[in-house]
Amino acid sequence: MSAPDSQPPRGALDDADIDRWATQATAAIAAAQSTAELKAVRLSHDGPKSPLALANRALGGLAPELRRAAGARVGAARSRVNIALTKRQDELQAVELAQRLSAERVDVTLPAELAPLGQPHPISALMERLGDVFVAMGWEIAEGPELEAAWMNFDALNMGPHHPARATSDTLFVDPVEHNLVMRTHTSPVQIRSLLSRPLPIYIVCPGQVYRADEFDATHVPVFHQIEGLVVDRGITMGHLKGALDHLAQAMFGAVSTRIRPSYFPFTEPSAEIDLECFVCHGASVLDPDAPCRTCASEGWIEWGGCGVVNPRVLAACGVDAEVYSGFAFGMGVERTLMFRNAATDMRDMVEGDIRFSRALKGEAR
Secondary structure (H helix, E strand, O other): OOOOOOOOOOOOOOHHHHHHHHHHHHHHHHHOOOHHHHHHHHHHHHOOOOHHHHHHHHHHHOOHHHHHHHHHHHHHHHHHHHHHHHHHHHHHHHHHHHHHHHHOOOOOOOOOOOOOOOOOOHHHHHHHHHHHHHHOOOOEEOOOOOEEEHHHHOHHHOOOOOOHHHOOOOOOEOOOHHHOEEEOOOOHHHHHHHHHHOOOOEEEEEEEEEEOOOOOOOOOOOEEEEEEEEEEEOOOOHHHHHHHHHHHHHHHHOOOOEEEEEEEEOOEEEEEEEEEEOOOOOOHHHHOOOOOOOOOOOOOEEEEEEEEEEOHHHHHHOOOOOOOOEEEEEEEEHHHHHHHHHOOOOHHHHOOOOHHHHHHOHHHOO
């Protein structure tokens, strides 16, 4: 694309100048090889600051006896340019359409896929992977009902009658409410059932679906999945807990650093949060305020789940001698783990039932 080489004079409009500007414009139009290039040519040679446009604007400054003849010459030149633009636009659009159709051509003679293959849902596949990690360590997978007694869901876990989690704003109670039946808010009731029914020692992991009275948005859904672990044996310490979590983190995310920081849960004492080193900045954003990290909010760590040593009150509620046995427990969201593994941003994609989402995460398939 060549730029016009002069601007219109203020006092008069020379025929040679007008003809030269029109010739330059038509040459640039003919040289354009795409609609994008033609758009730039149009702006340079027919836009509001092009020589012909400025010449048209300069007509008002001419003497009346010169204005009519000069206007006819400018108008003819601009018409010539517009005709060339329209013709070249049609030619280039036809060429680009042919190229696009050729690139998107479908061979209709190929055999059709009459029964498209399905795909395991990423959450189901990931829960199986998580379970496999612990089965390989000699643990067992435990399951329990999703409709649970409030005593199993709250009281046995040291969550008294006035605990805020028991409010109807957080928990889904089943009518009639006085029957004290809830849709389980975590898979911890499975741990309680195991303590009441299994002989010690216990090494179990409890994956499953849970329910909360949450909003449906990018980071919350009212029905989601958790995986929790429980160990009760003689001489169990926080060191055993940290080792199990490090092993799980490496199995899920590869060589990643973890940390535990103090927290509070009524069913563990002491309690902690398990954090993973930020997958994006690896902690560098903490020391570099000029390069903030949106993933970890420049903290260097991302919360993964909760954990701690089993509260002696929980052991006592299940008839376990807390003087002889100790244990640890942990829990994290399966959806959250899936988001970390695949850099997913919207939890709603996981429940829409779109097969394209499942196929996009083939790394979770077994």
